[in-house]
Amino acid sequence: MEIFLLLGYFALVVFAVRPIAAQLRQPLIQHLVFASAAILSLLWWFRAGIYEGLDVHFLWLTAVTLTLGWRWALFSSALATFTTYFMGNLGIHELGAYGLIGCALPIFFSYSAYVFAYHNLPRHFIVYIFFCSFIVAAGSIALKMLIYALYVNKLGLYSWPILFDNYLLLIPLLLFPEGLLNGMMMTLLVIYKPEWVKTFNDKEYLNGK
Numbered sequence: 001m002e003i004f005l006l007l008g009y010f011a012l013v014v015f016a017v018r019p020i021a022a023q024l025r026q027p028l029i030q031h032l033v034f035a036s037a038a039i040l041s042l043l044w045w046f047r048a049g050i051y052e053g054l055d056v057h058f059l060w061l062t063a064v065t066l067t068l069g070w071r072w073a074l075f076s077s078a079l080a081t082f083t084t085y086f087m088g089n090l091g092i093h094e095l096g097a098y099g100l101i102g103c104a105l106p107i108f109f110s111y112s113a114y115v116f117a118y119h120n121l122p123r124h125f126i127v128y129i130f131f132c133s134f135i136v137a138a139g140s141i142a143l144k145m146l147i148y149a150l151y152v153n154k155l156g157l158y159s160w161p162i163l164f165d166n167y168l169l170l171i172p173l174l175l176f177p178e179g180l181l182n183g184m185m186m187t188l189l190v191i192y193k194p195e196w197v198k199t200f201n202d203k204e205y206l207n208g209k
Contacts, residue, residue, distance in 0.1 A: 005096025009104065013078045016075065032196060033068060058141075061137075066114060078103065081099050125190070134180070141178045145171055
C-alpha cells in the first residue's frame with residue numbers, strides 16, 4: 001500500500017506543477033519556492049513524539065499555500081518532504097502517507113478555505129489574516145492529525161487508546177501556535193511584501209477599507 005501512496009503523491013505533484021513549470025525560470029518564483037522548501041525542512045526537523053510515526057510538528061503550510069498558491073505549495077512541500085527523508089526523519093515507507101496526508105491535505109484544505117472566503121466573506125484585511133491564515137491554519141493541523149490517526153489505526157499500527165493519549169490529545173495544544181505562526185507570517189508579508197503573496201491584492205483587501 002505504501003508504494004501506491006508514494007506513486008500517487010508523486011503523480012499529484014507532477015500534475016500540479018506541469019502547467020506552470022515554465023514559471024520556475026522567474027527569479028522571484030525560484031526564490032520563494034526554494035526558500036519555502038528550506039524553511040519547511042528546518043521547521044519539520046523539530047518534532048516530538050513518544051511512538052514511532054506519531055511525531056508532531058508545526059506545518060506552516062497555510063502560509064506557504066497563501067503565498068505560493070496550491071500548485072507551487074505542493075512542489076515546495078514535496079521538496080521539504082524528501083529533504084526530511086534524506087535527513088533521516090522519515091522512513092521510505094512513510095513518504096507517501098506523509099506527502100498526501102501531511103502536505104497535500106492541509107494545502108488543499110487551506111486553499112479551499114481561501115476560495116470560500118474570497119467568494120463568500122467580505123474582502124477585508126482582517127478576514128484574510130484572521131480567517132484565511134489563523135483559523136484555517138489551526139484547522140489544517142487538526143484535520144491532518146485526525147486523518148493520519150485514522151490511517152495508522154486502519155493499518156493496525158496503533159490502537160485508539162494509544163492514538164488518543166499520545167497523539168490526538170496534543171491537537172488542542174497545537175491549534176493556537178499553528179494559527180499564530182501562520183497568521184503572523186502572513187501579516188508581515190502582506191504589509192511589507194504584498195507582491196510576494198499570490199492570493200493577496202491591495203486593491204481588494206485594503207483600499208477603501
